[in-house]
Amino acid sequence: MSLLEVTGLTAGYGPARVLHGIDLTVDDGEVVVVLGANGAGKTTTMRALAGAIPHQGSIVFDGAPLTGLRPDTIVGRGISLVPQGRGTFSHLSVLENLRVGAARRRDKAEIAADIDRWCEVFPRLRERSGQEAGTLSGGEQQMLAVARALMSRPRLLLCDEPSLGLAPVIVAELFRTLAEINREQGTALLLVEQNAELALGIADRVHLLEVGRVVAAGPVAEFRDNESVRRAYLGD
C-alpha cells in the first residue's frame, strides 16, 4: 500500500469546481511530480491534501483517512505543505518562523537540533536568523518556507511551485537540496511544477494534470519519451 492514496478527489471554490476526481499515489520515500498547465488544478490539489479547502473523495495517508481533518491535524499526521508564494510570517523573525513550524512538537531539545540542522542546509537562514522574514529575498523566503515545513518532521512534503519567481541558479540549488532531503531523510516529496525539466530531474514518477483530472501517470522515463509531453512541458 502506498503512503498516500488519493481517489476521486473533487474540490473547488464556491460553485466553481476545479478538481473533477483526482487519482494519485505517493509511495514511502518517493518523489512524485504533478505537471500541468495554469488552471489545471495543481494548487487546488495541494491545498485539498493539506486540508486548507473543503473537498470530497478519499485521501488515505499511512492507512488512515484524512478527509475532513483540519490543516493543523494533518500536519500532526505527517504531511506538510510549502504553499505557493511561500506564506512566511513576514513580521516574525526567521528563527520564530522555524519555531512555528514545530507547532505540533513538544520535544524542545530536538526542535533546537532541527533548527540547527536546517540552518546548516540553508546557511542564509542562520545569517538572517534574527531578521524579520518580510525583509528576506524571494529565494531566502522559499528556503525558509521549505525549512519551516520540514520542522514538523513530515513523512510527506508537499511543494507548490517552489521555483515560482526565483532566479534559475537559486531554483537549481533548491531542487538539489530537495533531492538531498529526500535521499537522506527518506521524506517523500510531492511536487507541483511548471519548471518540468528540473522537476523531472529529481522525480521517480509523474502525474499529468489537465482541467481537474489526472490524464496520465507513470515513471519519469516514460514521460521523457512521450512526444506530446515533450512538446507541452519541456519546450522541445
Add this chain to the structure above:
Amino acid sequence: MDIFLERLFDGVTNGAVYAIMALALVVVFRGTGTINFAQGEMALFTTYVAWALTTQDVPVWIAALVAAAIGFVLGAVTERTLIRPVRRRNDMATLVVALGLFTGFNALAGLLFNSETKTMPSLFPGGESDYVAVGGARLYWDALGVWLFVILVIGAVFWLFNRTRLGLHMRAVADNPESAALSGVPTGRILMLGWGLAGIIGSLAGVLVTPLSPHQLSLTTMFPILIYASAAALFGGLDSPIGAVVGGLVIGVLEMMITGYVEFIGGTLPQTAALVVIVLILLFRPTGLFGSRQMERL
C-alpha cells in the same frame, strides 16, 4: 506648575487604564480583524461581579482576580459560540454581533445588579492624605498603584507575546492565519485564547478604573473608557501592542490637558475630542503610529 503636574499625573493614570483597554482591543483585532465594541461592557459586567463579591466581604484583590477569570471565560466563550460561526460568512456580521453583545452585556448587568450607582472599593489605599509631594503637586498612592499595576499587566502581556510558545502562535495567527494552520497551529483555539486574554485585560481595566471614575460604578461607566481606548488603539495602530500603550497614555494626558486648559470644551466634550482624534488619524495615517495593518471596514 503644580496644577500642570497634577493634571499630568491624572492624565497618565487615566491613560494607563486606556492603554490596557486598548491593548485588549488590539489583541482581538490582531486575531479576528475587527474591533470588539463589547469589550468595555464585558468589563462592566465583570466589574459588577467584583463589586458584588466585595459586598459579601470578599477582599477586593480576590474579587479582581475572580473578575479576571470570568472575563477570560466570557471572552473565550463569546469567540467560540458567537463570533466564529458568523465570521466565516461575513466580516460585517462580526461587527454586528459585537454591537449586539455591547447592549446585551449592559442590559444583563442592569438586570442582575439594577441601575443604581455603586461604590467600588479601590485596590489601593485612597485617602485624602495618602500622597507624596512631587514638585509641589500631589501624587496619590492609588494613582501610583494603578501605574504599577498597569506596568505589570503590560509586562505580562509582552512576556506572553515574545517569550512563550502560546504568544508565538498568537503572533503567527495574527501575521498569516492560513500559514499558521498549515504549520500545525490550532488557529481556532488560539483565537479563542486571544479573546480570553482580552477578557482578562479588560476586566482588570474595569476594576482599576471604576474607583477613579467620578460616577463610580454605573451602567455608563465603561462606555467613555471604550471610546478613549478605541481612539488610543487607532492612534497607536490597531495591530500594535506598543502602539496601544503609547496611544493610551497620549489620549489620557490629552484628555486632562484639554479639559483643564481649553475652557469651552470643559467636562463633557472630551469624548467628542477623542472621536475627532480618531477621524483625523483615519484621514492622515490609517495604520496609526506603530501599525502596519489598516482598518479595512468599520
